[in-house]
Amino acid sequence: VRVRYYCANCLERTDFPSAEDLAFSCPGCGAAYRARFTEAERLESRVDACAFCGRHAFFLQRDFDQRAGCAIMLGSIALAVAVGRLAGWIWFTPVLLATVVVDWILAVKIPWVTICYCCDAEYRDVVQNHRPYDPHIAERYAETKTVGRMADED
Numbered sequence: 001v002r003v004r005y006y007c008a009n010c011l012e013r014t015d016f017p018s019a020e021d022l023a024f025s026c027p028g029c030g031a032a033y034r035a036r037f038t039e040a041e042r043l044e045s046r047v048d049a050c051a052f053c054g055r056h057a058f059f060l061q062r063d064f065d066q067r068a069g070c071a072i073m074l075g076s077i078a079l080a081v082a083v084g085r086l087a088g089w090i091w092f093t094p095v096l097l098a099t100v101v102v103d104w105i106l107a108v109k110i111p112w113v114t115i116c117y118c119c120d121a122e123y124r125d126v127v128q129n130h131r132p133y134d135p136h137i138a139e140r141y142a143e144t145k146t147v148g149r150m151a152d153e154d
């Protein structure tokens with residue numbers, strides 16, 4: 001299990017190489033936190049309760065950098081334009097489609113990351129016992145997040 005937690009105050013991230021219970025403080029703002037892993041997480045790499053907020057709602061997402069996705073997109077278009085110029089514009093669309101297919105094949109190989117709906121903590125190298133992102137569940141947790149933030153401001 002590899003875990004990443006984002007500070008609720010300053011969004012600074014903290015990485016954990018393994019599921020060990022520990023107290024830690026945010027490297028950005030010094031806020032104190034505690035990570036508490038369940039037996040399933042420590043022994044079976046199965047995420048059941050969030051180590052940071054204790055909730056049980058998680059979703060799966062491809063472990064993929066959005067910026068890398070953009071760069072690959074632009075690269076595909078640039079390649080299609082280059083081929084179009086050299087070999088004739090009739091090749092533009094086929095080359096673009098071919099790169100899209102290659103991207104899609106590569107995307108299937110990208111591993112999943114399990115993310116907590118409530119505090120956005122990320123769990124990698126774990127059993128995939130959750131479902132992909134569900135906006136209805138996210139909505140519920142968005143409300144509790146906002147309420148939590150408002151309570152903090154008092």
Ligand SMILES: [Zn+2]
Nearest residue numbers: 007010026029
């Ligand atoms: Zn912080």
Ligand SMILES: [Zn+2]
Nearest residue numbers: 050053116119
């Ligand atoms: Zn959480």
